[in-house]
Amino acid sequence: xxxxxxxxxxxxxxxxxxxxxxxxxxxxxxxxxxxxxxxxxxxxxxxxxxxxxxxxxxxxxxxxxxxxxxxxxxxxxxxxxxxxxxxxxxxxxxxxxxxxxxxxxxxxxxxxxxxxxxxxxxxxxxxxxxxxxxxxxxxxxxxxxxxxxxxxxxxxxxxxxxxxxxxxxxxxxxxxxxxxxxxxxxxxxxxxxxxxxxxxxxxxxxxxxxxxxxxxxxxxxxxxxxxxxxxxxxxxxxxxxxxxxxxxxxxxxxxxxxxxxxxxxxxxxxxxxxxxxxxxxxxxxxxxxxxxxxxxxxxxxxxxxxxxxxxxxxxxxxxxxxxxxxxxxxxxxxxxxxxxxxxxxxxxxxxxxxxxx
Numbered sequence: 001x002x003x004x005x006x007x008x009x010x011x012x013x014x015x016x017x018x019x020x021x022x023x024x025x026x027x028x029x030x031x032x033x034x035x036x037x038x039x040x041x042x043x044x045x046x047x048x049x050x051x052x053x054x055x056x057x058x059x060x061x062x063x064x065x066x067x068x069x070x071x072x073x074x075x076x077x078x079x080x081x082x083x084x085x086x087x088x089x090x091x092x093x094x095x096x097x098x099x100x101x102x103x104x105x106x107x108x109x110x111x112x113x114x115x116x117x118x119x120x121x122x123x124x125x126x127x128x129x130x131x132x133x134x135x136x137x138x139x140x141x142x143x144x145x146x147x148x149x150x151x152x153x154x155x156x157x158x159x160x161x162x163x164x165x166x167x168x169x170x171x172x173x174x175x176x177x178x179x180x181x182x183x184x185x186x187x188x189x190x191x192x193x194x195x196x197x198x199x200x201x202x203x204x205x206x207x208x209x210x211x212x213x214x215x216x217x218x219x220x221x222x223x224x225x226x227x228x229x230x231x232x233x234x235x236x237x238x239x240x241x242x243x244x245x246x247x248x249x250x251x252x253x254x255x256x257x258x259x260x261x262x263x264x265x266x267x268x269x270x271x272x273x274x275x276x277x278x279x280x281x282x283x284x285x286x287x288x289x290x291x292x293x294x295x296x297x298x299x300x301x302x303x304x305x306x307x308x309x310x311x312x313x314x315x316x317x318x319x320x321x322x323x324x325x326x327x328x329x330x331x332x333x334x335x336x337x338x339x340x341x342x343x344x345x346x347x348x349x350x351x352x353x354x355x356x357x
Contacts, residue, residue, distance in 0.1 A: 048354030049129045052099055061107035074112055074136060075175035080196045082180045083114040083168055085161050086122050086137075090184040092332045093325075095129060096350040100187035102130070103350065107193060109134070114172055114179065116164040118142050129352060138171045140164040148266040162279045165243065166262050169253045177251045183244030185304065185330055187350050190297075190321035198247050198294055204256065206247040206292035208299045213240035215288070218281050223274035236289030243283045244326055245299040247292075261286050297321040303343055304329040312341035323347065 062078065082101065086094050094115075102108040113135035115126065123137045142160035144167070149160065164171070165181050172179060180195060182188075200206045215238055216224065223229045253259075265282040268274060275281035297319040304327030305311040311329070323346055325331050331344035332351065 049095055049125070049352045050354060051128065052102065052130050052352060054132055055102045055105070055108035057107045057109045061110055074173050076112075079110055079112045079134070080107075080180070080193055081112050081114060081172075081176055081178065082182060082192065083116060083165070083172070084182050085116045085164055085184055086126070087117065087119060087159070087161050087184075090330075091122070091125075092351065092353055093184040093186075093330065095126075095352050096332075096347060097182060097184060097186055097188070098130065098133070099352055100189065100350040101192050102133075104189055105191050105193065111192065112136075114138060114168075114176075116140050116161065116168075116171065118161050118164075140167065140171065145266070148263065148270060165246075166259055166279070166282075168248065169250045169259060172250065174254075177249070179248050179250060181243075181246045181248060183324065183326065185326065186244065186322055186324040187347055188322050194321070195247060195294070195298055198292070200247060200249050200292040203290060203292035204249050204252040204258065205287055206294045207241040207243070207245060208294050208296045209239040209241045209291055210296075211237075211239035215240055215284070218277055218284060219275045220273055222272055226272075229268075229272070229274055232285055233289065238284065238288035239291070240284070241288070241291055242299055242301045242324070242326060243280055244301065244324055245294075245322060247294065258286060295319075295321075299324055301326045303327070303331075303341075313343070315343065 084094050084097060098113060101111065105111060109132070111134065113133060115122070115135055115137045117137055118140050120139070126133065126135060126137070140161060145160050145163040149163070168179055168181065178196075180192065198206050218240070219229075262282045265274075265285045269282075296316065298321050300315055300320050300322060301324040303313050303315075303323060304325035305313055306327055313327075315323075323343070325344075325347065329341065331340065331347035332353070334340040334344050335348060335351075
């Protein structure tokens with residue numbers, strides 16, 4: 001059933017629920033690929049992934065024949081660049097995210113994935129699951145940020161790999177001038193090339209903005225009471241945005257030195273405790289009010305509930321191009337526990353874990 005969804009574009013909330021639920025019921029079996037690397041985490045039940053189907057470009061995609069040393073080069077100007085983190089706890093989500101992107105892309109062979117890792121030996125697993133995938137693995141040293149991370153409302157938000165997106169401009173090749181950054185707890189149900197072509201104008205990043213959200217709750221009373229901190233928003237119209245889906249102009253980022261600006265706020269946080277919520281507030285401090293707005297359909301976020309209970313949520317009204325389980329509730333955990341939320345079944349068709357529901 002999933003094959004008939006390819007190239008069909010975004011869905012309305014109601015259509016998505018009906019069509020993908022049918023897909024969930026008829027997912028075909030696939031070859032199982034086991035990961036020996038993950039046995040150190042759980043030697044009794046290592047994760048295994050089924051080999052994905054081969055996805056080919058449509059005729060109208062043109063050629064991606066730019067070569068370096070006999071391989072398709074990361075500097076090929078026709079490529080769409082996507083960055084995602086890979087770690088053991090969220091690996092299942094990352095694999096599903098990649099699968100969903102390929103499934104709905106008209107030109108899947110024109111997508112280059114940049115995987116950010118803090119653990120070795122994940123490259124073989126990715127290659128086994130997606131034999132034709134164009135990708136590169138980048139090691140992010142946790143020690144770069146370990147001493148700058150403060151405690152958060154949820155332990156998962158304190159993991160160093162959450163901060164790897166701050167360093168994309170340094171990690172990726174200089175020839176990569178733009179990248180889409182995606183969290184590991186989402187699936188894309190539209191052609192990602194549409195997101196790639198988003199105009200950023202003079203801005204460095206683009207993301208769906210939510211100007212009705214109460215921005216004050218993301219910062220402490222200390223932040224708002226001290227002018228040296230709160231004045232950073234003067235002359236701006238700051239709006240909340242979720243950093244799990246961003247289009248980033250790496251050329252502008254490098255020129256402006258935004259990594260250092262984010263690090264500076266993280267250093268202030270260690271001494272003055274100006275926010276509570278992980279890696280998001282430094283992005284708000286640097287970019288809120290200076291974000292190129294992207295349609296909300298590209299981040300239907302919050303499906304994982306809040307950061308404590310992980311309660312079930314409904315889709316927001318309107319078209320859907322990306323479903324994002326931000327919050328503490330993750331679909332693979334809830335599905336395995338047999339206590340899933342209704343919308344978790346929309347994630348299931350893209351799961352390549354070694355069993356079916």
